[in-house]
Amino acid sequence: MSPTTTWRDWSCRVRVTLAAGSDADLEASARIVRDLMDDVAIAVSRFRDDSDLTRVNARAGALIPVSALTVQLVEVALDAARRTDGAVDPTVGGHLLDAGYTDDIDAVRSRPRRGVAVPGMAASWAAVAVHRDLRLVGIPVGLRLDLGATAKAWTADEAARRVHTRLGVPALVEIGGDLSVAGPVPQPWRIDVAEVAGDPAYRVEVTHGGLATSSVLARAWTSDRGPEHHVIDPRTSRPARGSVRTATVWAPTAVEANTWSTAAIVWGDSAEARLLEAGVDARLVDADGRSTLLGAWPADERVTA
Structure with missing residues (x-):
């Protein structure tokens, strides 16, 4: 059996698994992941008043000094937007608030939520200003950043890499729906x-x-407008209402996998053609529960209880 430890953070399950037969300290691996998650939260959590992201959002229209990690995570998000022609846009933070995603997801689900009307503009990732050398980030008045689509996946990638590098064993790190592995495994x-x-x-x-x-x-969750979810379509500023309800993607990194899986939800009917054009391996589930396998996705998948 592979040694595994799990806990909850960021409103989701976090799991760290080491290769079977490993003599490495499982608690040490968990500390590595927890420390990184703490660093990412102070950089880009929209639920912390002291995060860099909160300060950038609060002072829209100005360039704000931030940490090197925040600059890196913003650049990762902008790259995802660029690669998906804006389908995965980090400037939908205000639209998430408008949909009622105003708190930790567990709190949001516990009662009907009213959307928070945030004076704003359509999502525009190209309007985000980043000065890497000066460590400055700025957004126009009317926009708010939310890096949820990429920061969690980046953390899984970096956490797996750090555990493998520091402990010298193959490692798997899963944070919510984002999973990354590092190091060669015999099986x-x-x-x-x-x-x-x-x-x-x-x-x-x-x-x-x-x-x-x-x-x-x-x-x-449910808002005063009815059922809502967290994947915002930048074209409508509302939760995506396309034909794809779930997308699972394999890619060389969790960031890339998350980029394509999120874009598939937004693209809906055109997701299959776009992912095939990009050479992506994926499993798409439509609104009726029918699945479509793309690329090298294995056809002999086994269903478990």
């Missing part, structure tokens, strides 16, 4: 993927890279 990691935690899952095997699942079912 593939067997991963069970479900649309919603607790539902029947299908099993895939991964030897390297990252796996990400985006879904309109997972982070969902």
Whole structure:
């Protein structure tokens, strides 16, 4: 058996698994992941009053001094926007508030939420200003940053890399729907993927890279407008209402996998063609529960309880 430890943070399950037979300290691996998650939260959490992201959002229209980590994470988010022609846009923070995602997801789900009317403008990732050498980030008045689509995946990638480098063993790190592996393993990691935690899952095997699942079912709640979810379509400024309800993607990194899985939800009907054009391996589930396998996604997946 592979040594594993799990806990909850960032409103999701965090899991660290080391290769079977490893003599490395599991608690040490957990500390590495926790410390990195703390650093990322102080950089870009929109739920912390003392984060760099909160300060940037509060002072829209100005260039704000931030940490080197914040600059890096903003650049990762902008690259995702660029690669998806704006489908994965980090400037939808105000639109998430408008949809009622104003608090930790567990708190949002506990009661109907009213959207918070935030005077703003359409999402515009190209309007974000970043000065890497000076460590400055700025957004126009009317926009708010939210890096949820990429920062969690980046953290999984970096955490797996750090655990492998520092402890010298192959490692798997999962944060919510974003999973990353680092280090060579004699046998593939067997991963069970479900649309919603607790539902029947299908099993895939991964030897390297990252796996990400985006879904309109997972982070969902009810606002005064009705059912809502966390994947915002930048074209409408509202939660995406396309034909893809869940997308799972394998890619060389969790960041890239998450970028494509999130974009698939936004693209809807055109997701299959766009992902095929990009050479992406994916499993798409439509609104009726039918699945479509793309690229090298294994056709012999096994369903588990």
